[in-house]
Amino acid sequence: MVVVAAERVTFRYADVPVLRAVDLRVEPASVTVVTGTNGSGKSTLLHLLAGLATPDEGHIRRRAGARVALLPQRTSDIDALPLTVLDSVRIGRFTPGRLLRRLTRTDHAAVASAMEQLGIAHLARRRLRELSGGQRQRTLLAQTLVQDADVYLLDEPTAALDVRSRQRVHELLVERSRAGAAVVLASHDQAEVSLADRSLDLPAHA
Numbered sequence: 544m545v546v547v548a549a550e551r552v553t554f555r556y557a558d559v560p561v562l563r564a565v566d567l568r569v570e571p572a573s574v575t576v577v578t579g580t581n582g583s584g585k586s587t588l589l590h591l592l593a594g595l596a597t598p599d600e601g602h603i604r605r606r607a608g609a610r611v612a613l614l615p616q617r618t619s620d621i622d623a624l625p626l627t628v629l630d631s632v633r634i635g636r637f638t639p640g641r642l643l644r645r646l647t648r649t650d651h652a653a654v655a656s657a658m659e660q661l662g663i664a665h666l667a668r669r670r671l672r673e674l675s676g677g678q679r680q681r682t683l684l685a686q687t688l689v690q691d692a693d694v695y696l697l698d699e700p701t702a703a704l705d706v707r708s709r710q711r712v713h714e715l716l717v718e719r720s721r722a723g724a725a726v727v728l729a730s731h732d733q734a735e736v737s738l739a740d741r742s743l744d745l746p747a748h749a
């Protein structure tokens with residue numbers, strides 16, 4: 544059973560070929576690590592899996608009703624909004640189309656737990672734009688993990704983190720997969736491949 548899959552996916556930006564005939568099957572309760580050098584197409588593949596872009600050839604299959612949470616690599620747009628760390632994490636619990644619904648006790652508990660797990664509870668009232676790179680990354684990771692998703696697509700989620708925070712995040716991701724979710728991680732770090740049930744190394748040139 545797969546939650547999301549790429550089948551013979553080819554993708555190019557205008558005439559720049561990025562992915563060629565990529566196959567990936569993502570199963571529930573698994574960690575998949577996608578590696579490759581800068582520009583090999585890791586972010587592009589995650590965007591395709593999330594449904595934010597369409598392959599030129601091949602198919603993306605998603606299990607009907609599968610909920611997908613994406614942590615993109617480029618998140619600077621959100622800095623334009625006057626959000627605190629707490630606001631940013633709460634956004635992960637909002638329902639599309641019902642952004643202003645009242646958060647329930649369950650929502651608040653999930654937000655508090657994610658902030659605690661990622662070591663950002665003490666930053667709750669700080670503005671997102673005032674954070675260090677690692678604090679910011681942990682906030683956006685909390686925003687993603689607080690979503691009730693079947694698939695978490697995380698683009699280099701530990702790139703800005705110190706060794707301890709990185710280990711903590713690895714533990715959380717493995718825990719999340721053991722609870723049944725599919726976790727897909729783009730990474731430069733070969734060490735992260737050791738977390739993986741499955742890995743995919745994208746070639747430097749498509």
Ligand SMILES: Nc1ncnc2c1ncn2[C@@H]1O[C@H](COP(=O)(O)OP(=O)(O)OP(=O)(O)O)[C@@H](O)[C@H]1O
Nearest residue numbers: 556559561579580581582583584585586587588616
């Ligand atoms: N919006 C875009 N328009 C045109 N070309 C793009 C666009 N986004 C990415 N590219 C190009 O597509 C290729 C793959 O980019 P992508 O960001 O998917 O790679 P990556 O493996 O995630 O890289 P990195 O490790 O640097 O994050 C690169 O050559 C990049 O220049």
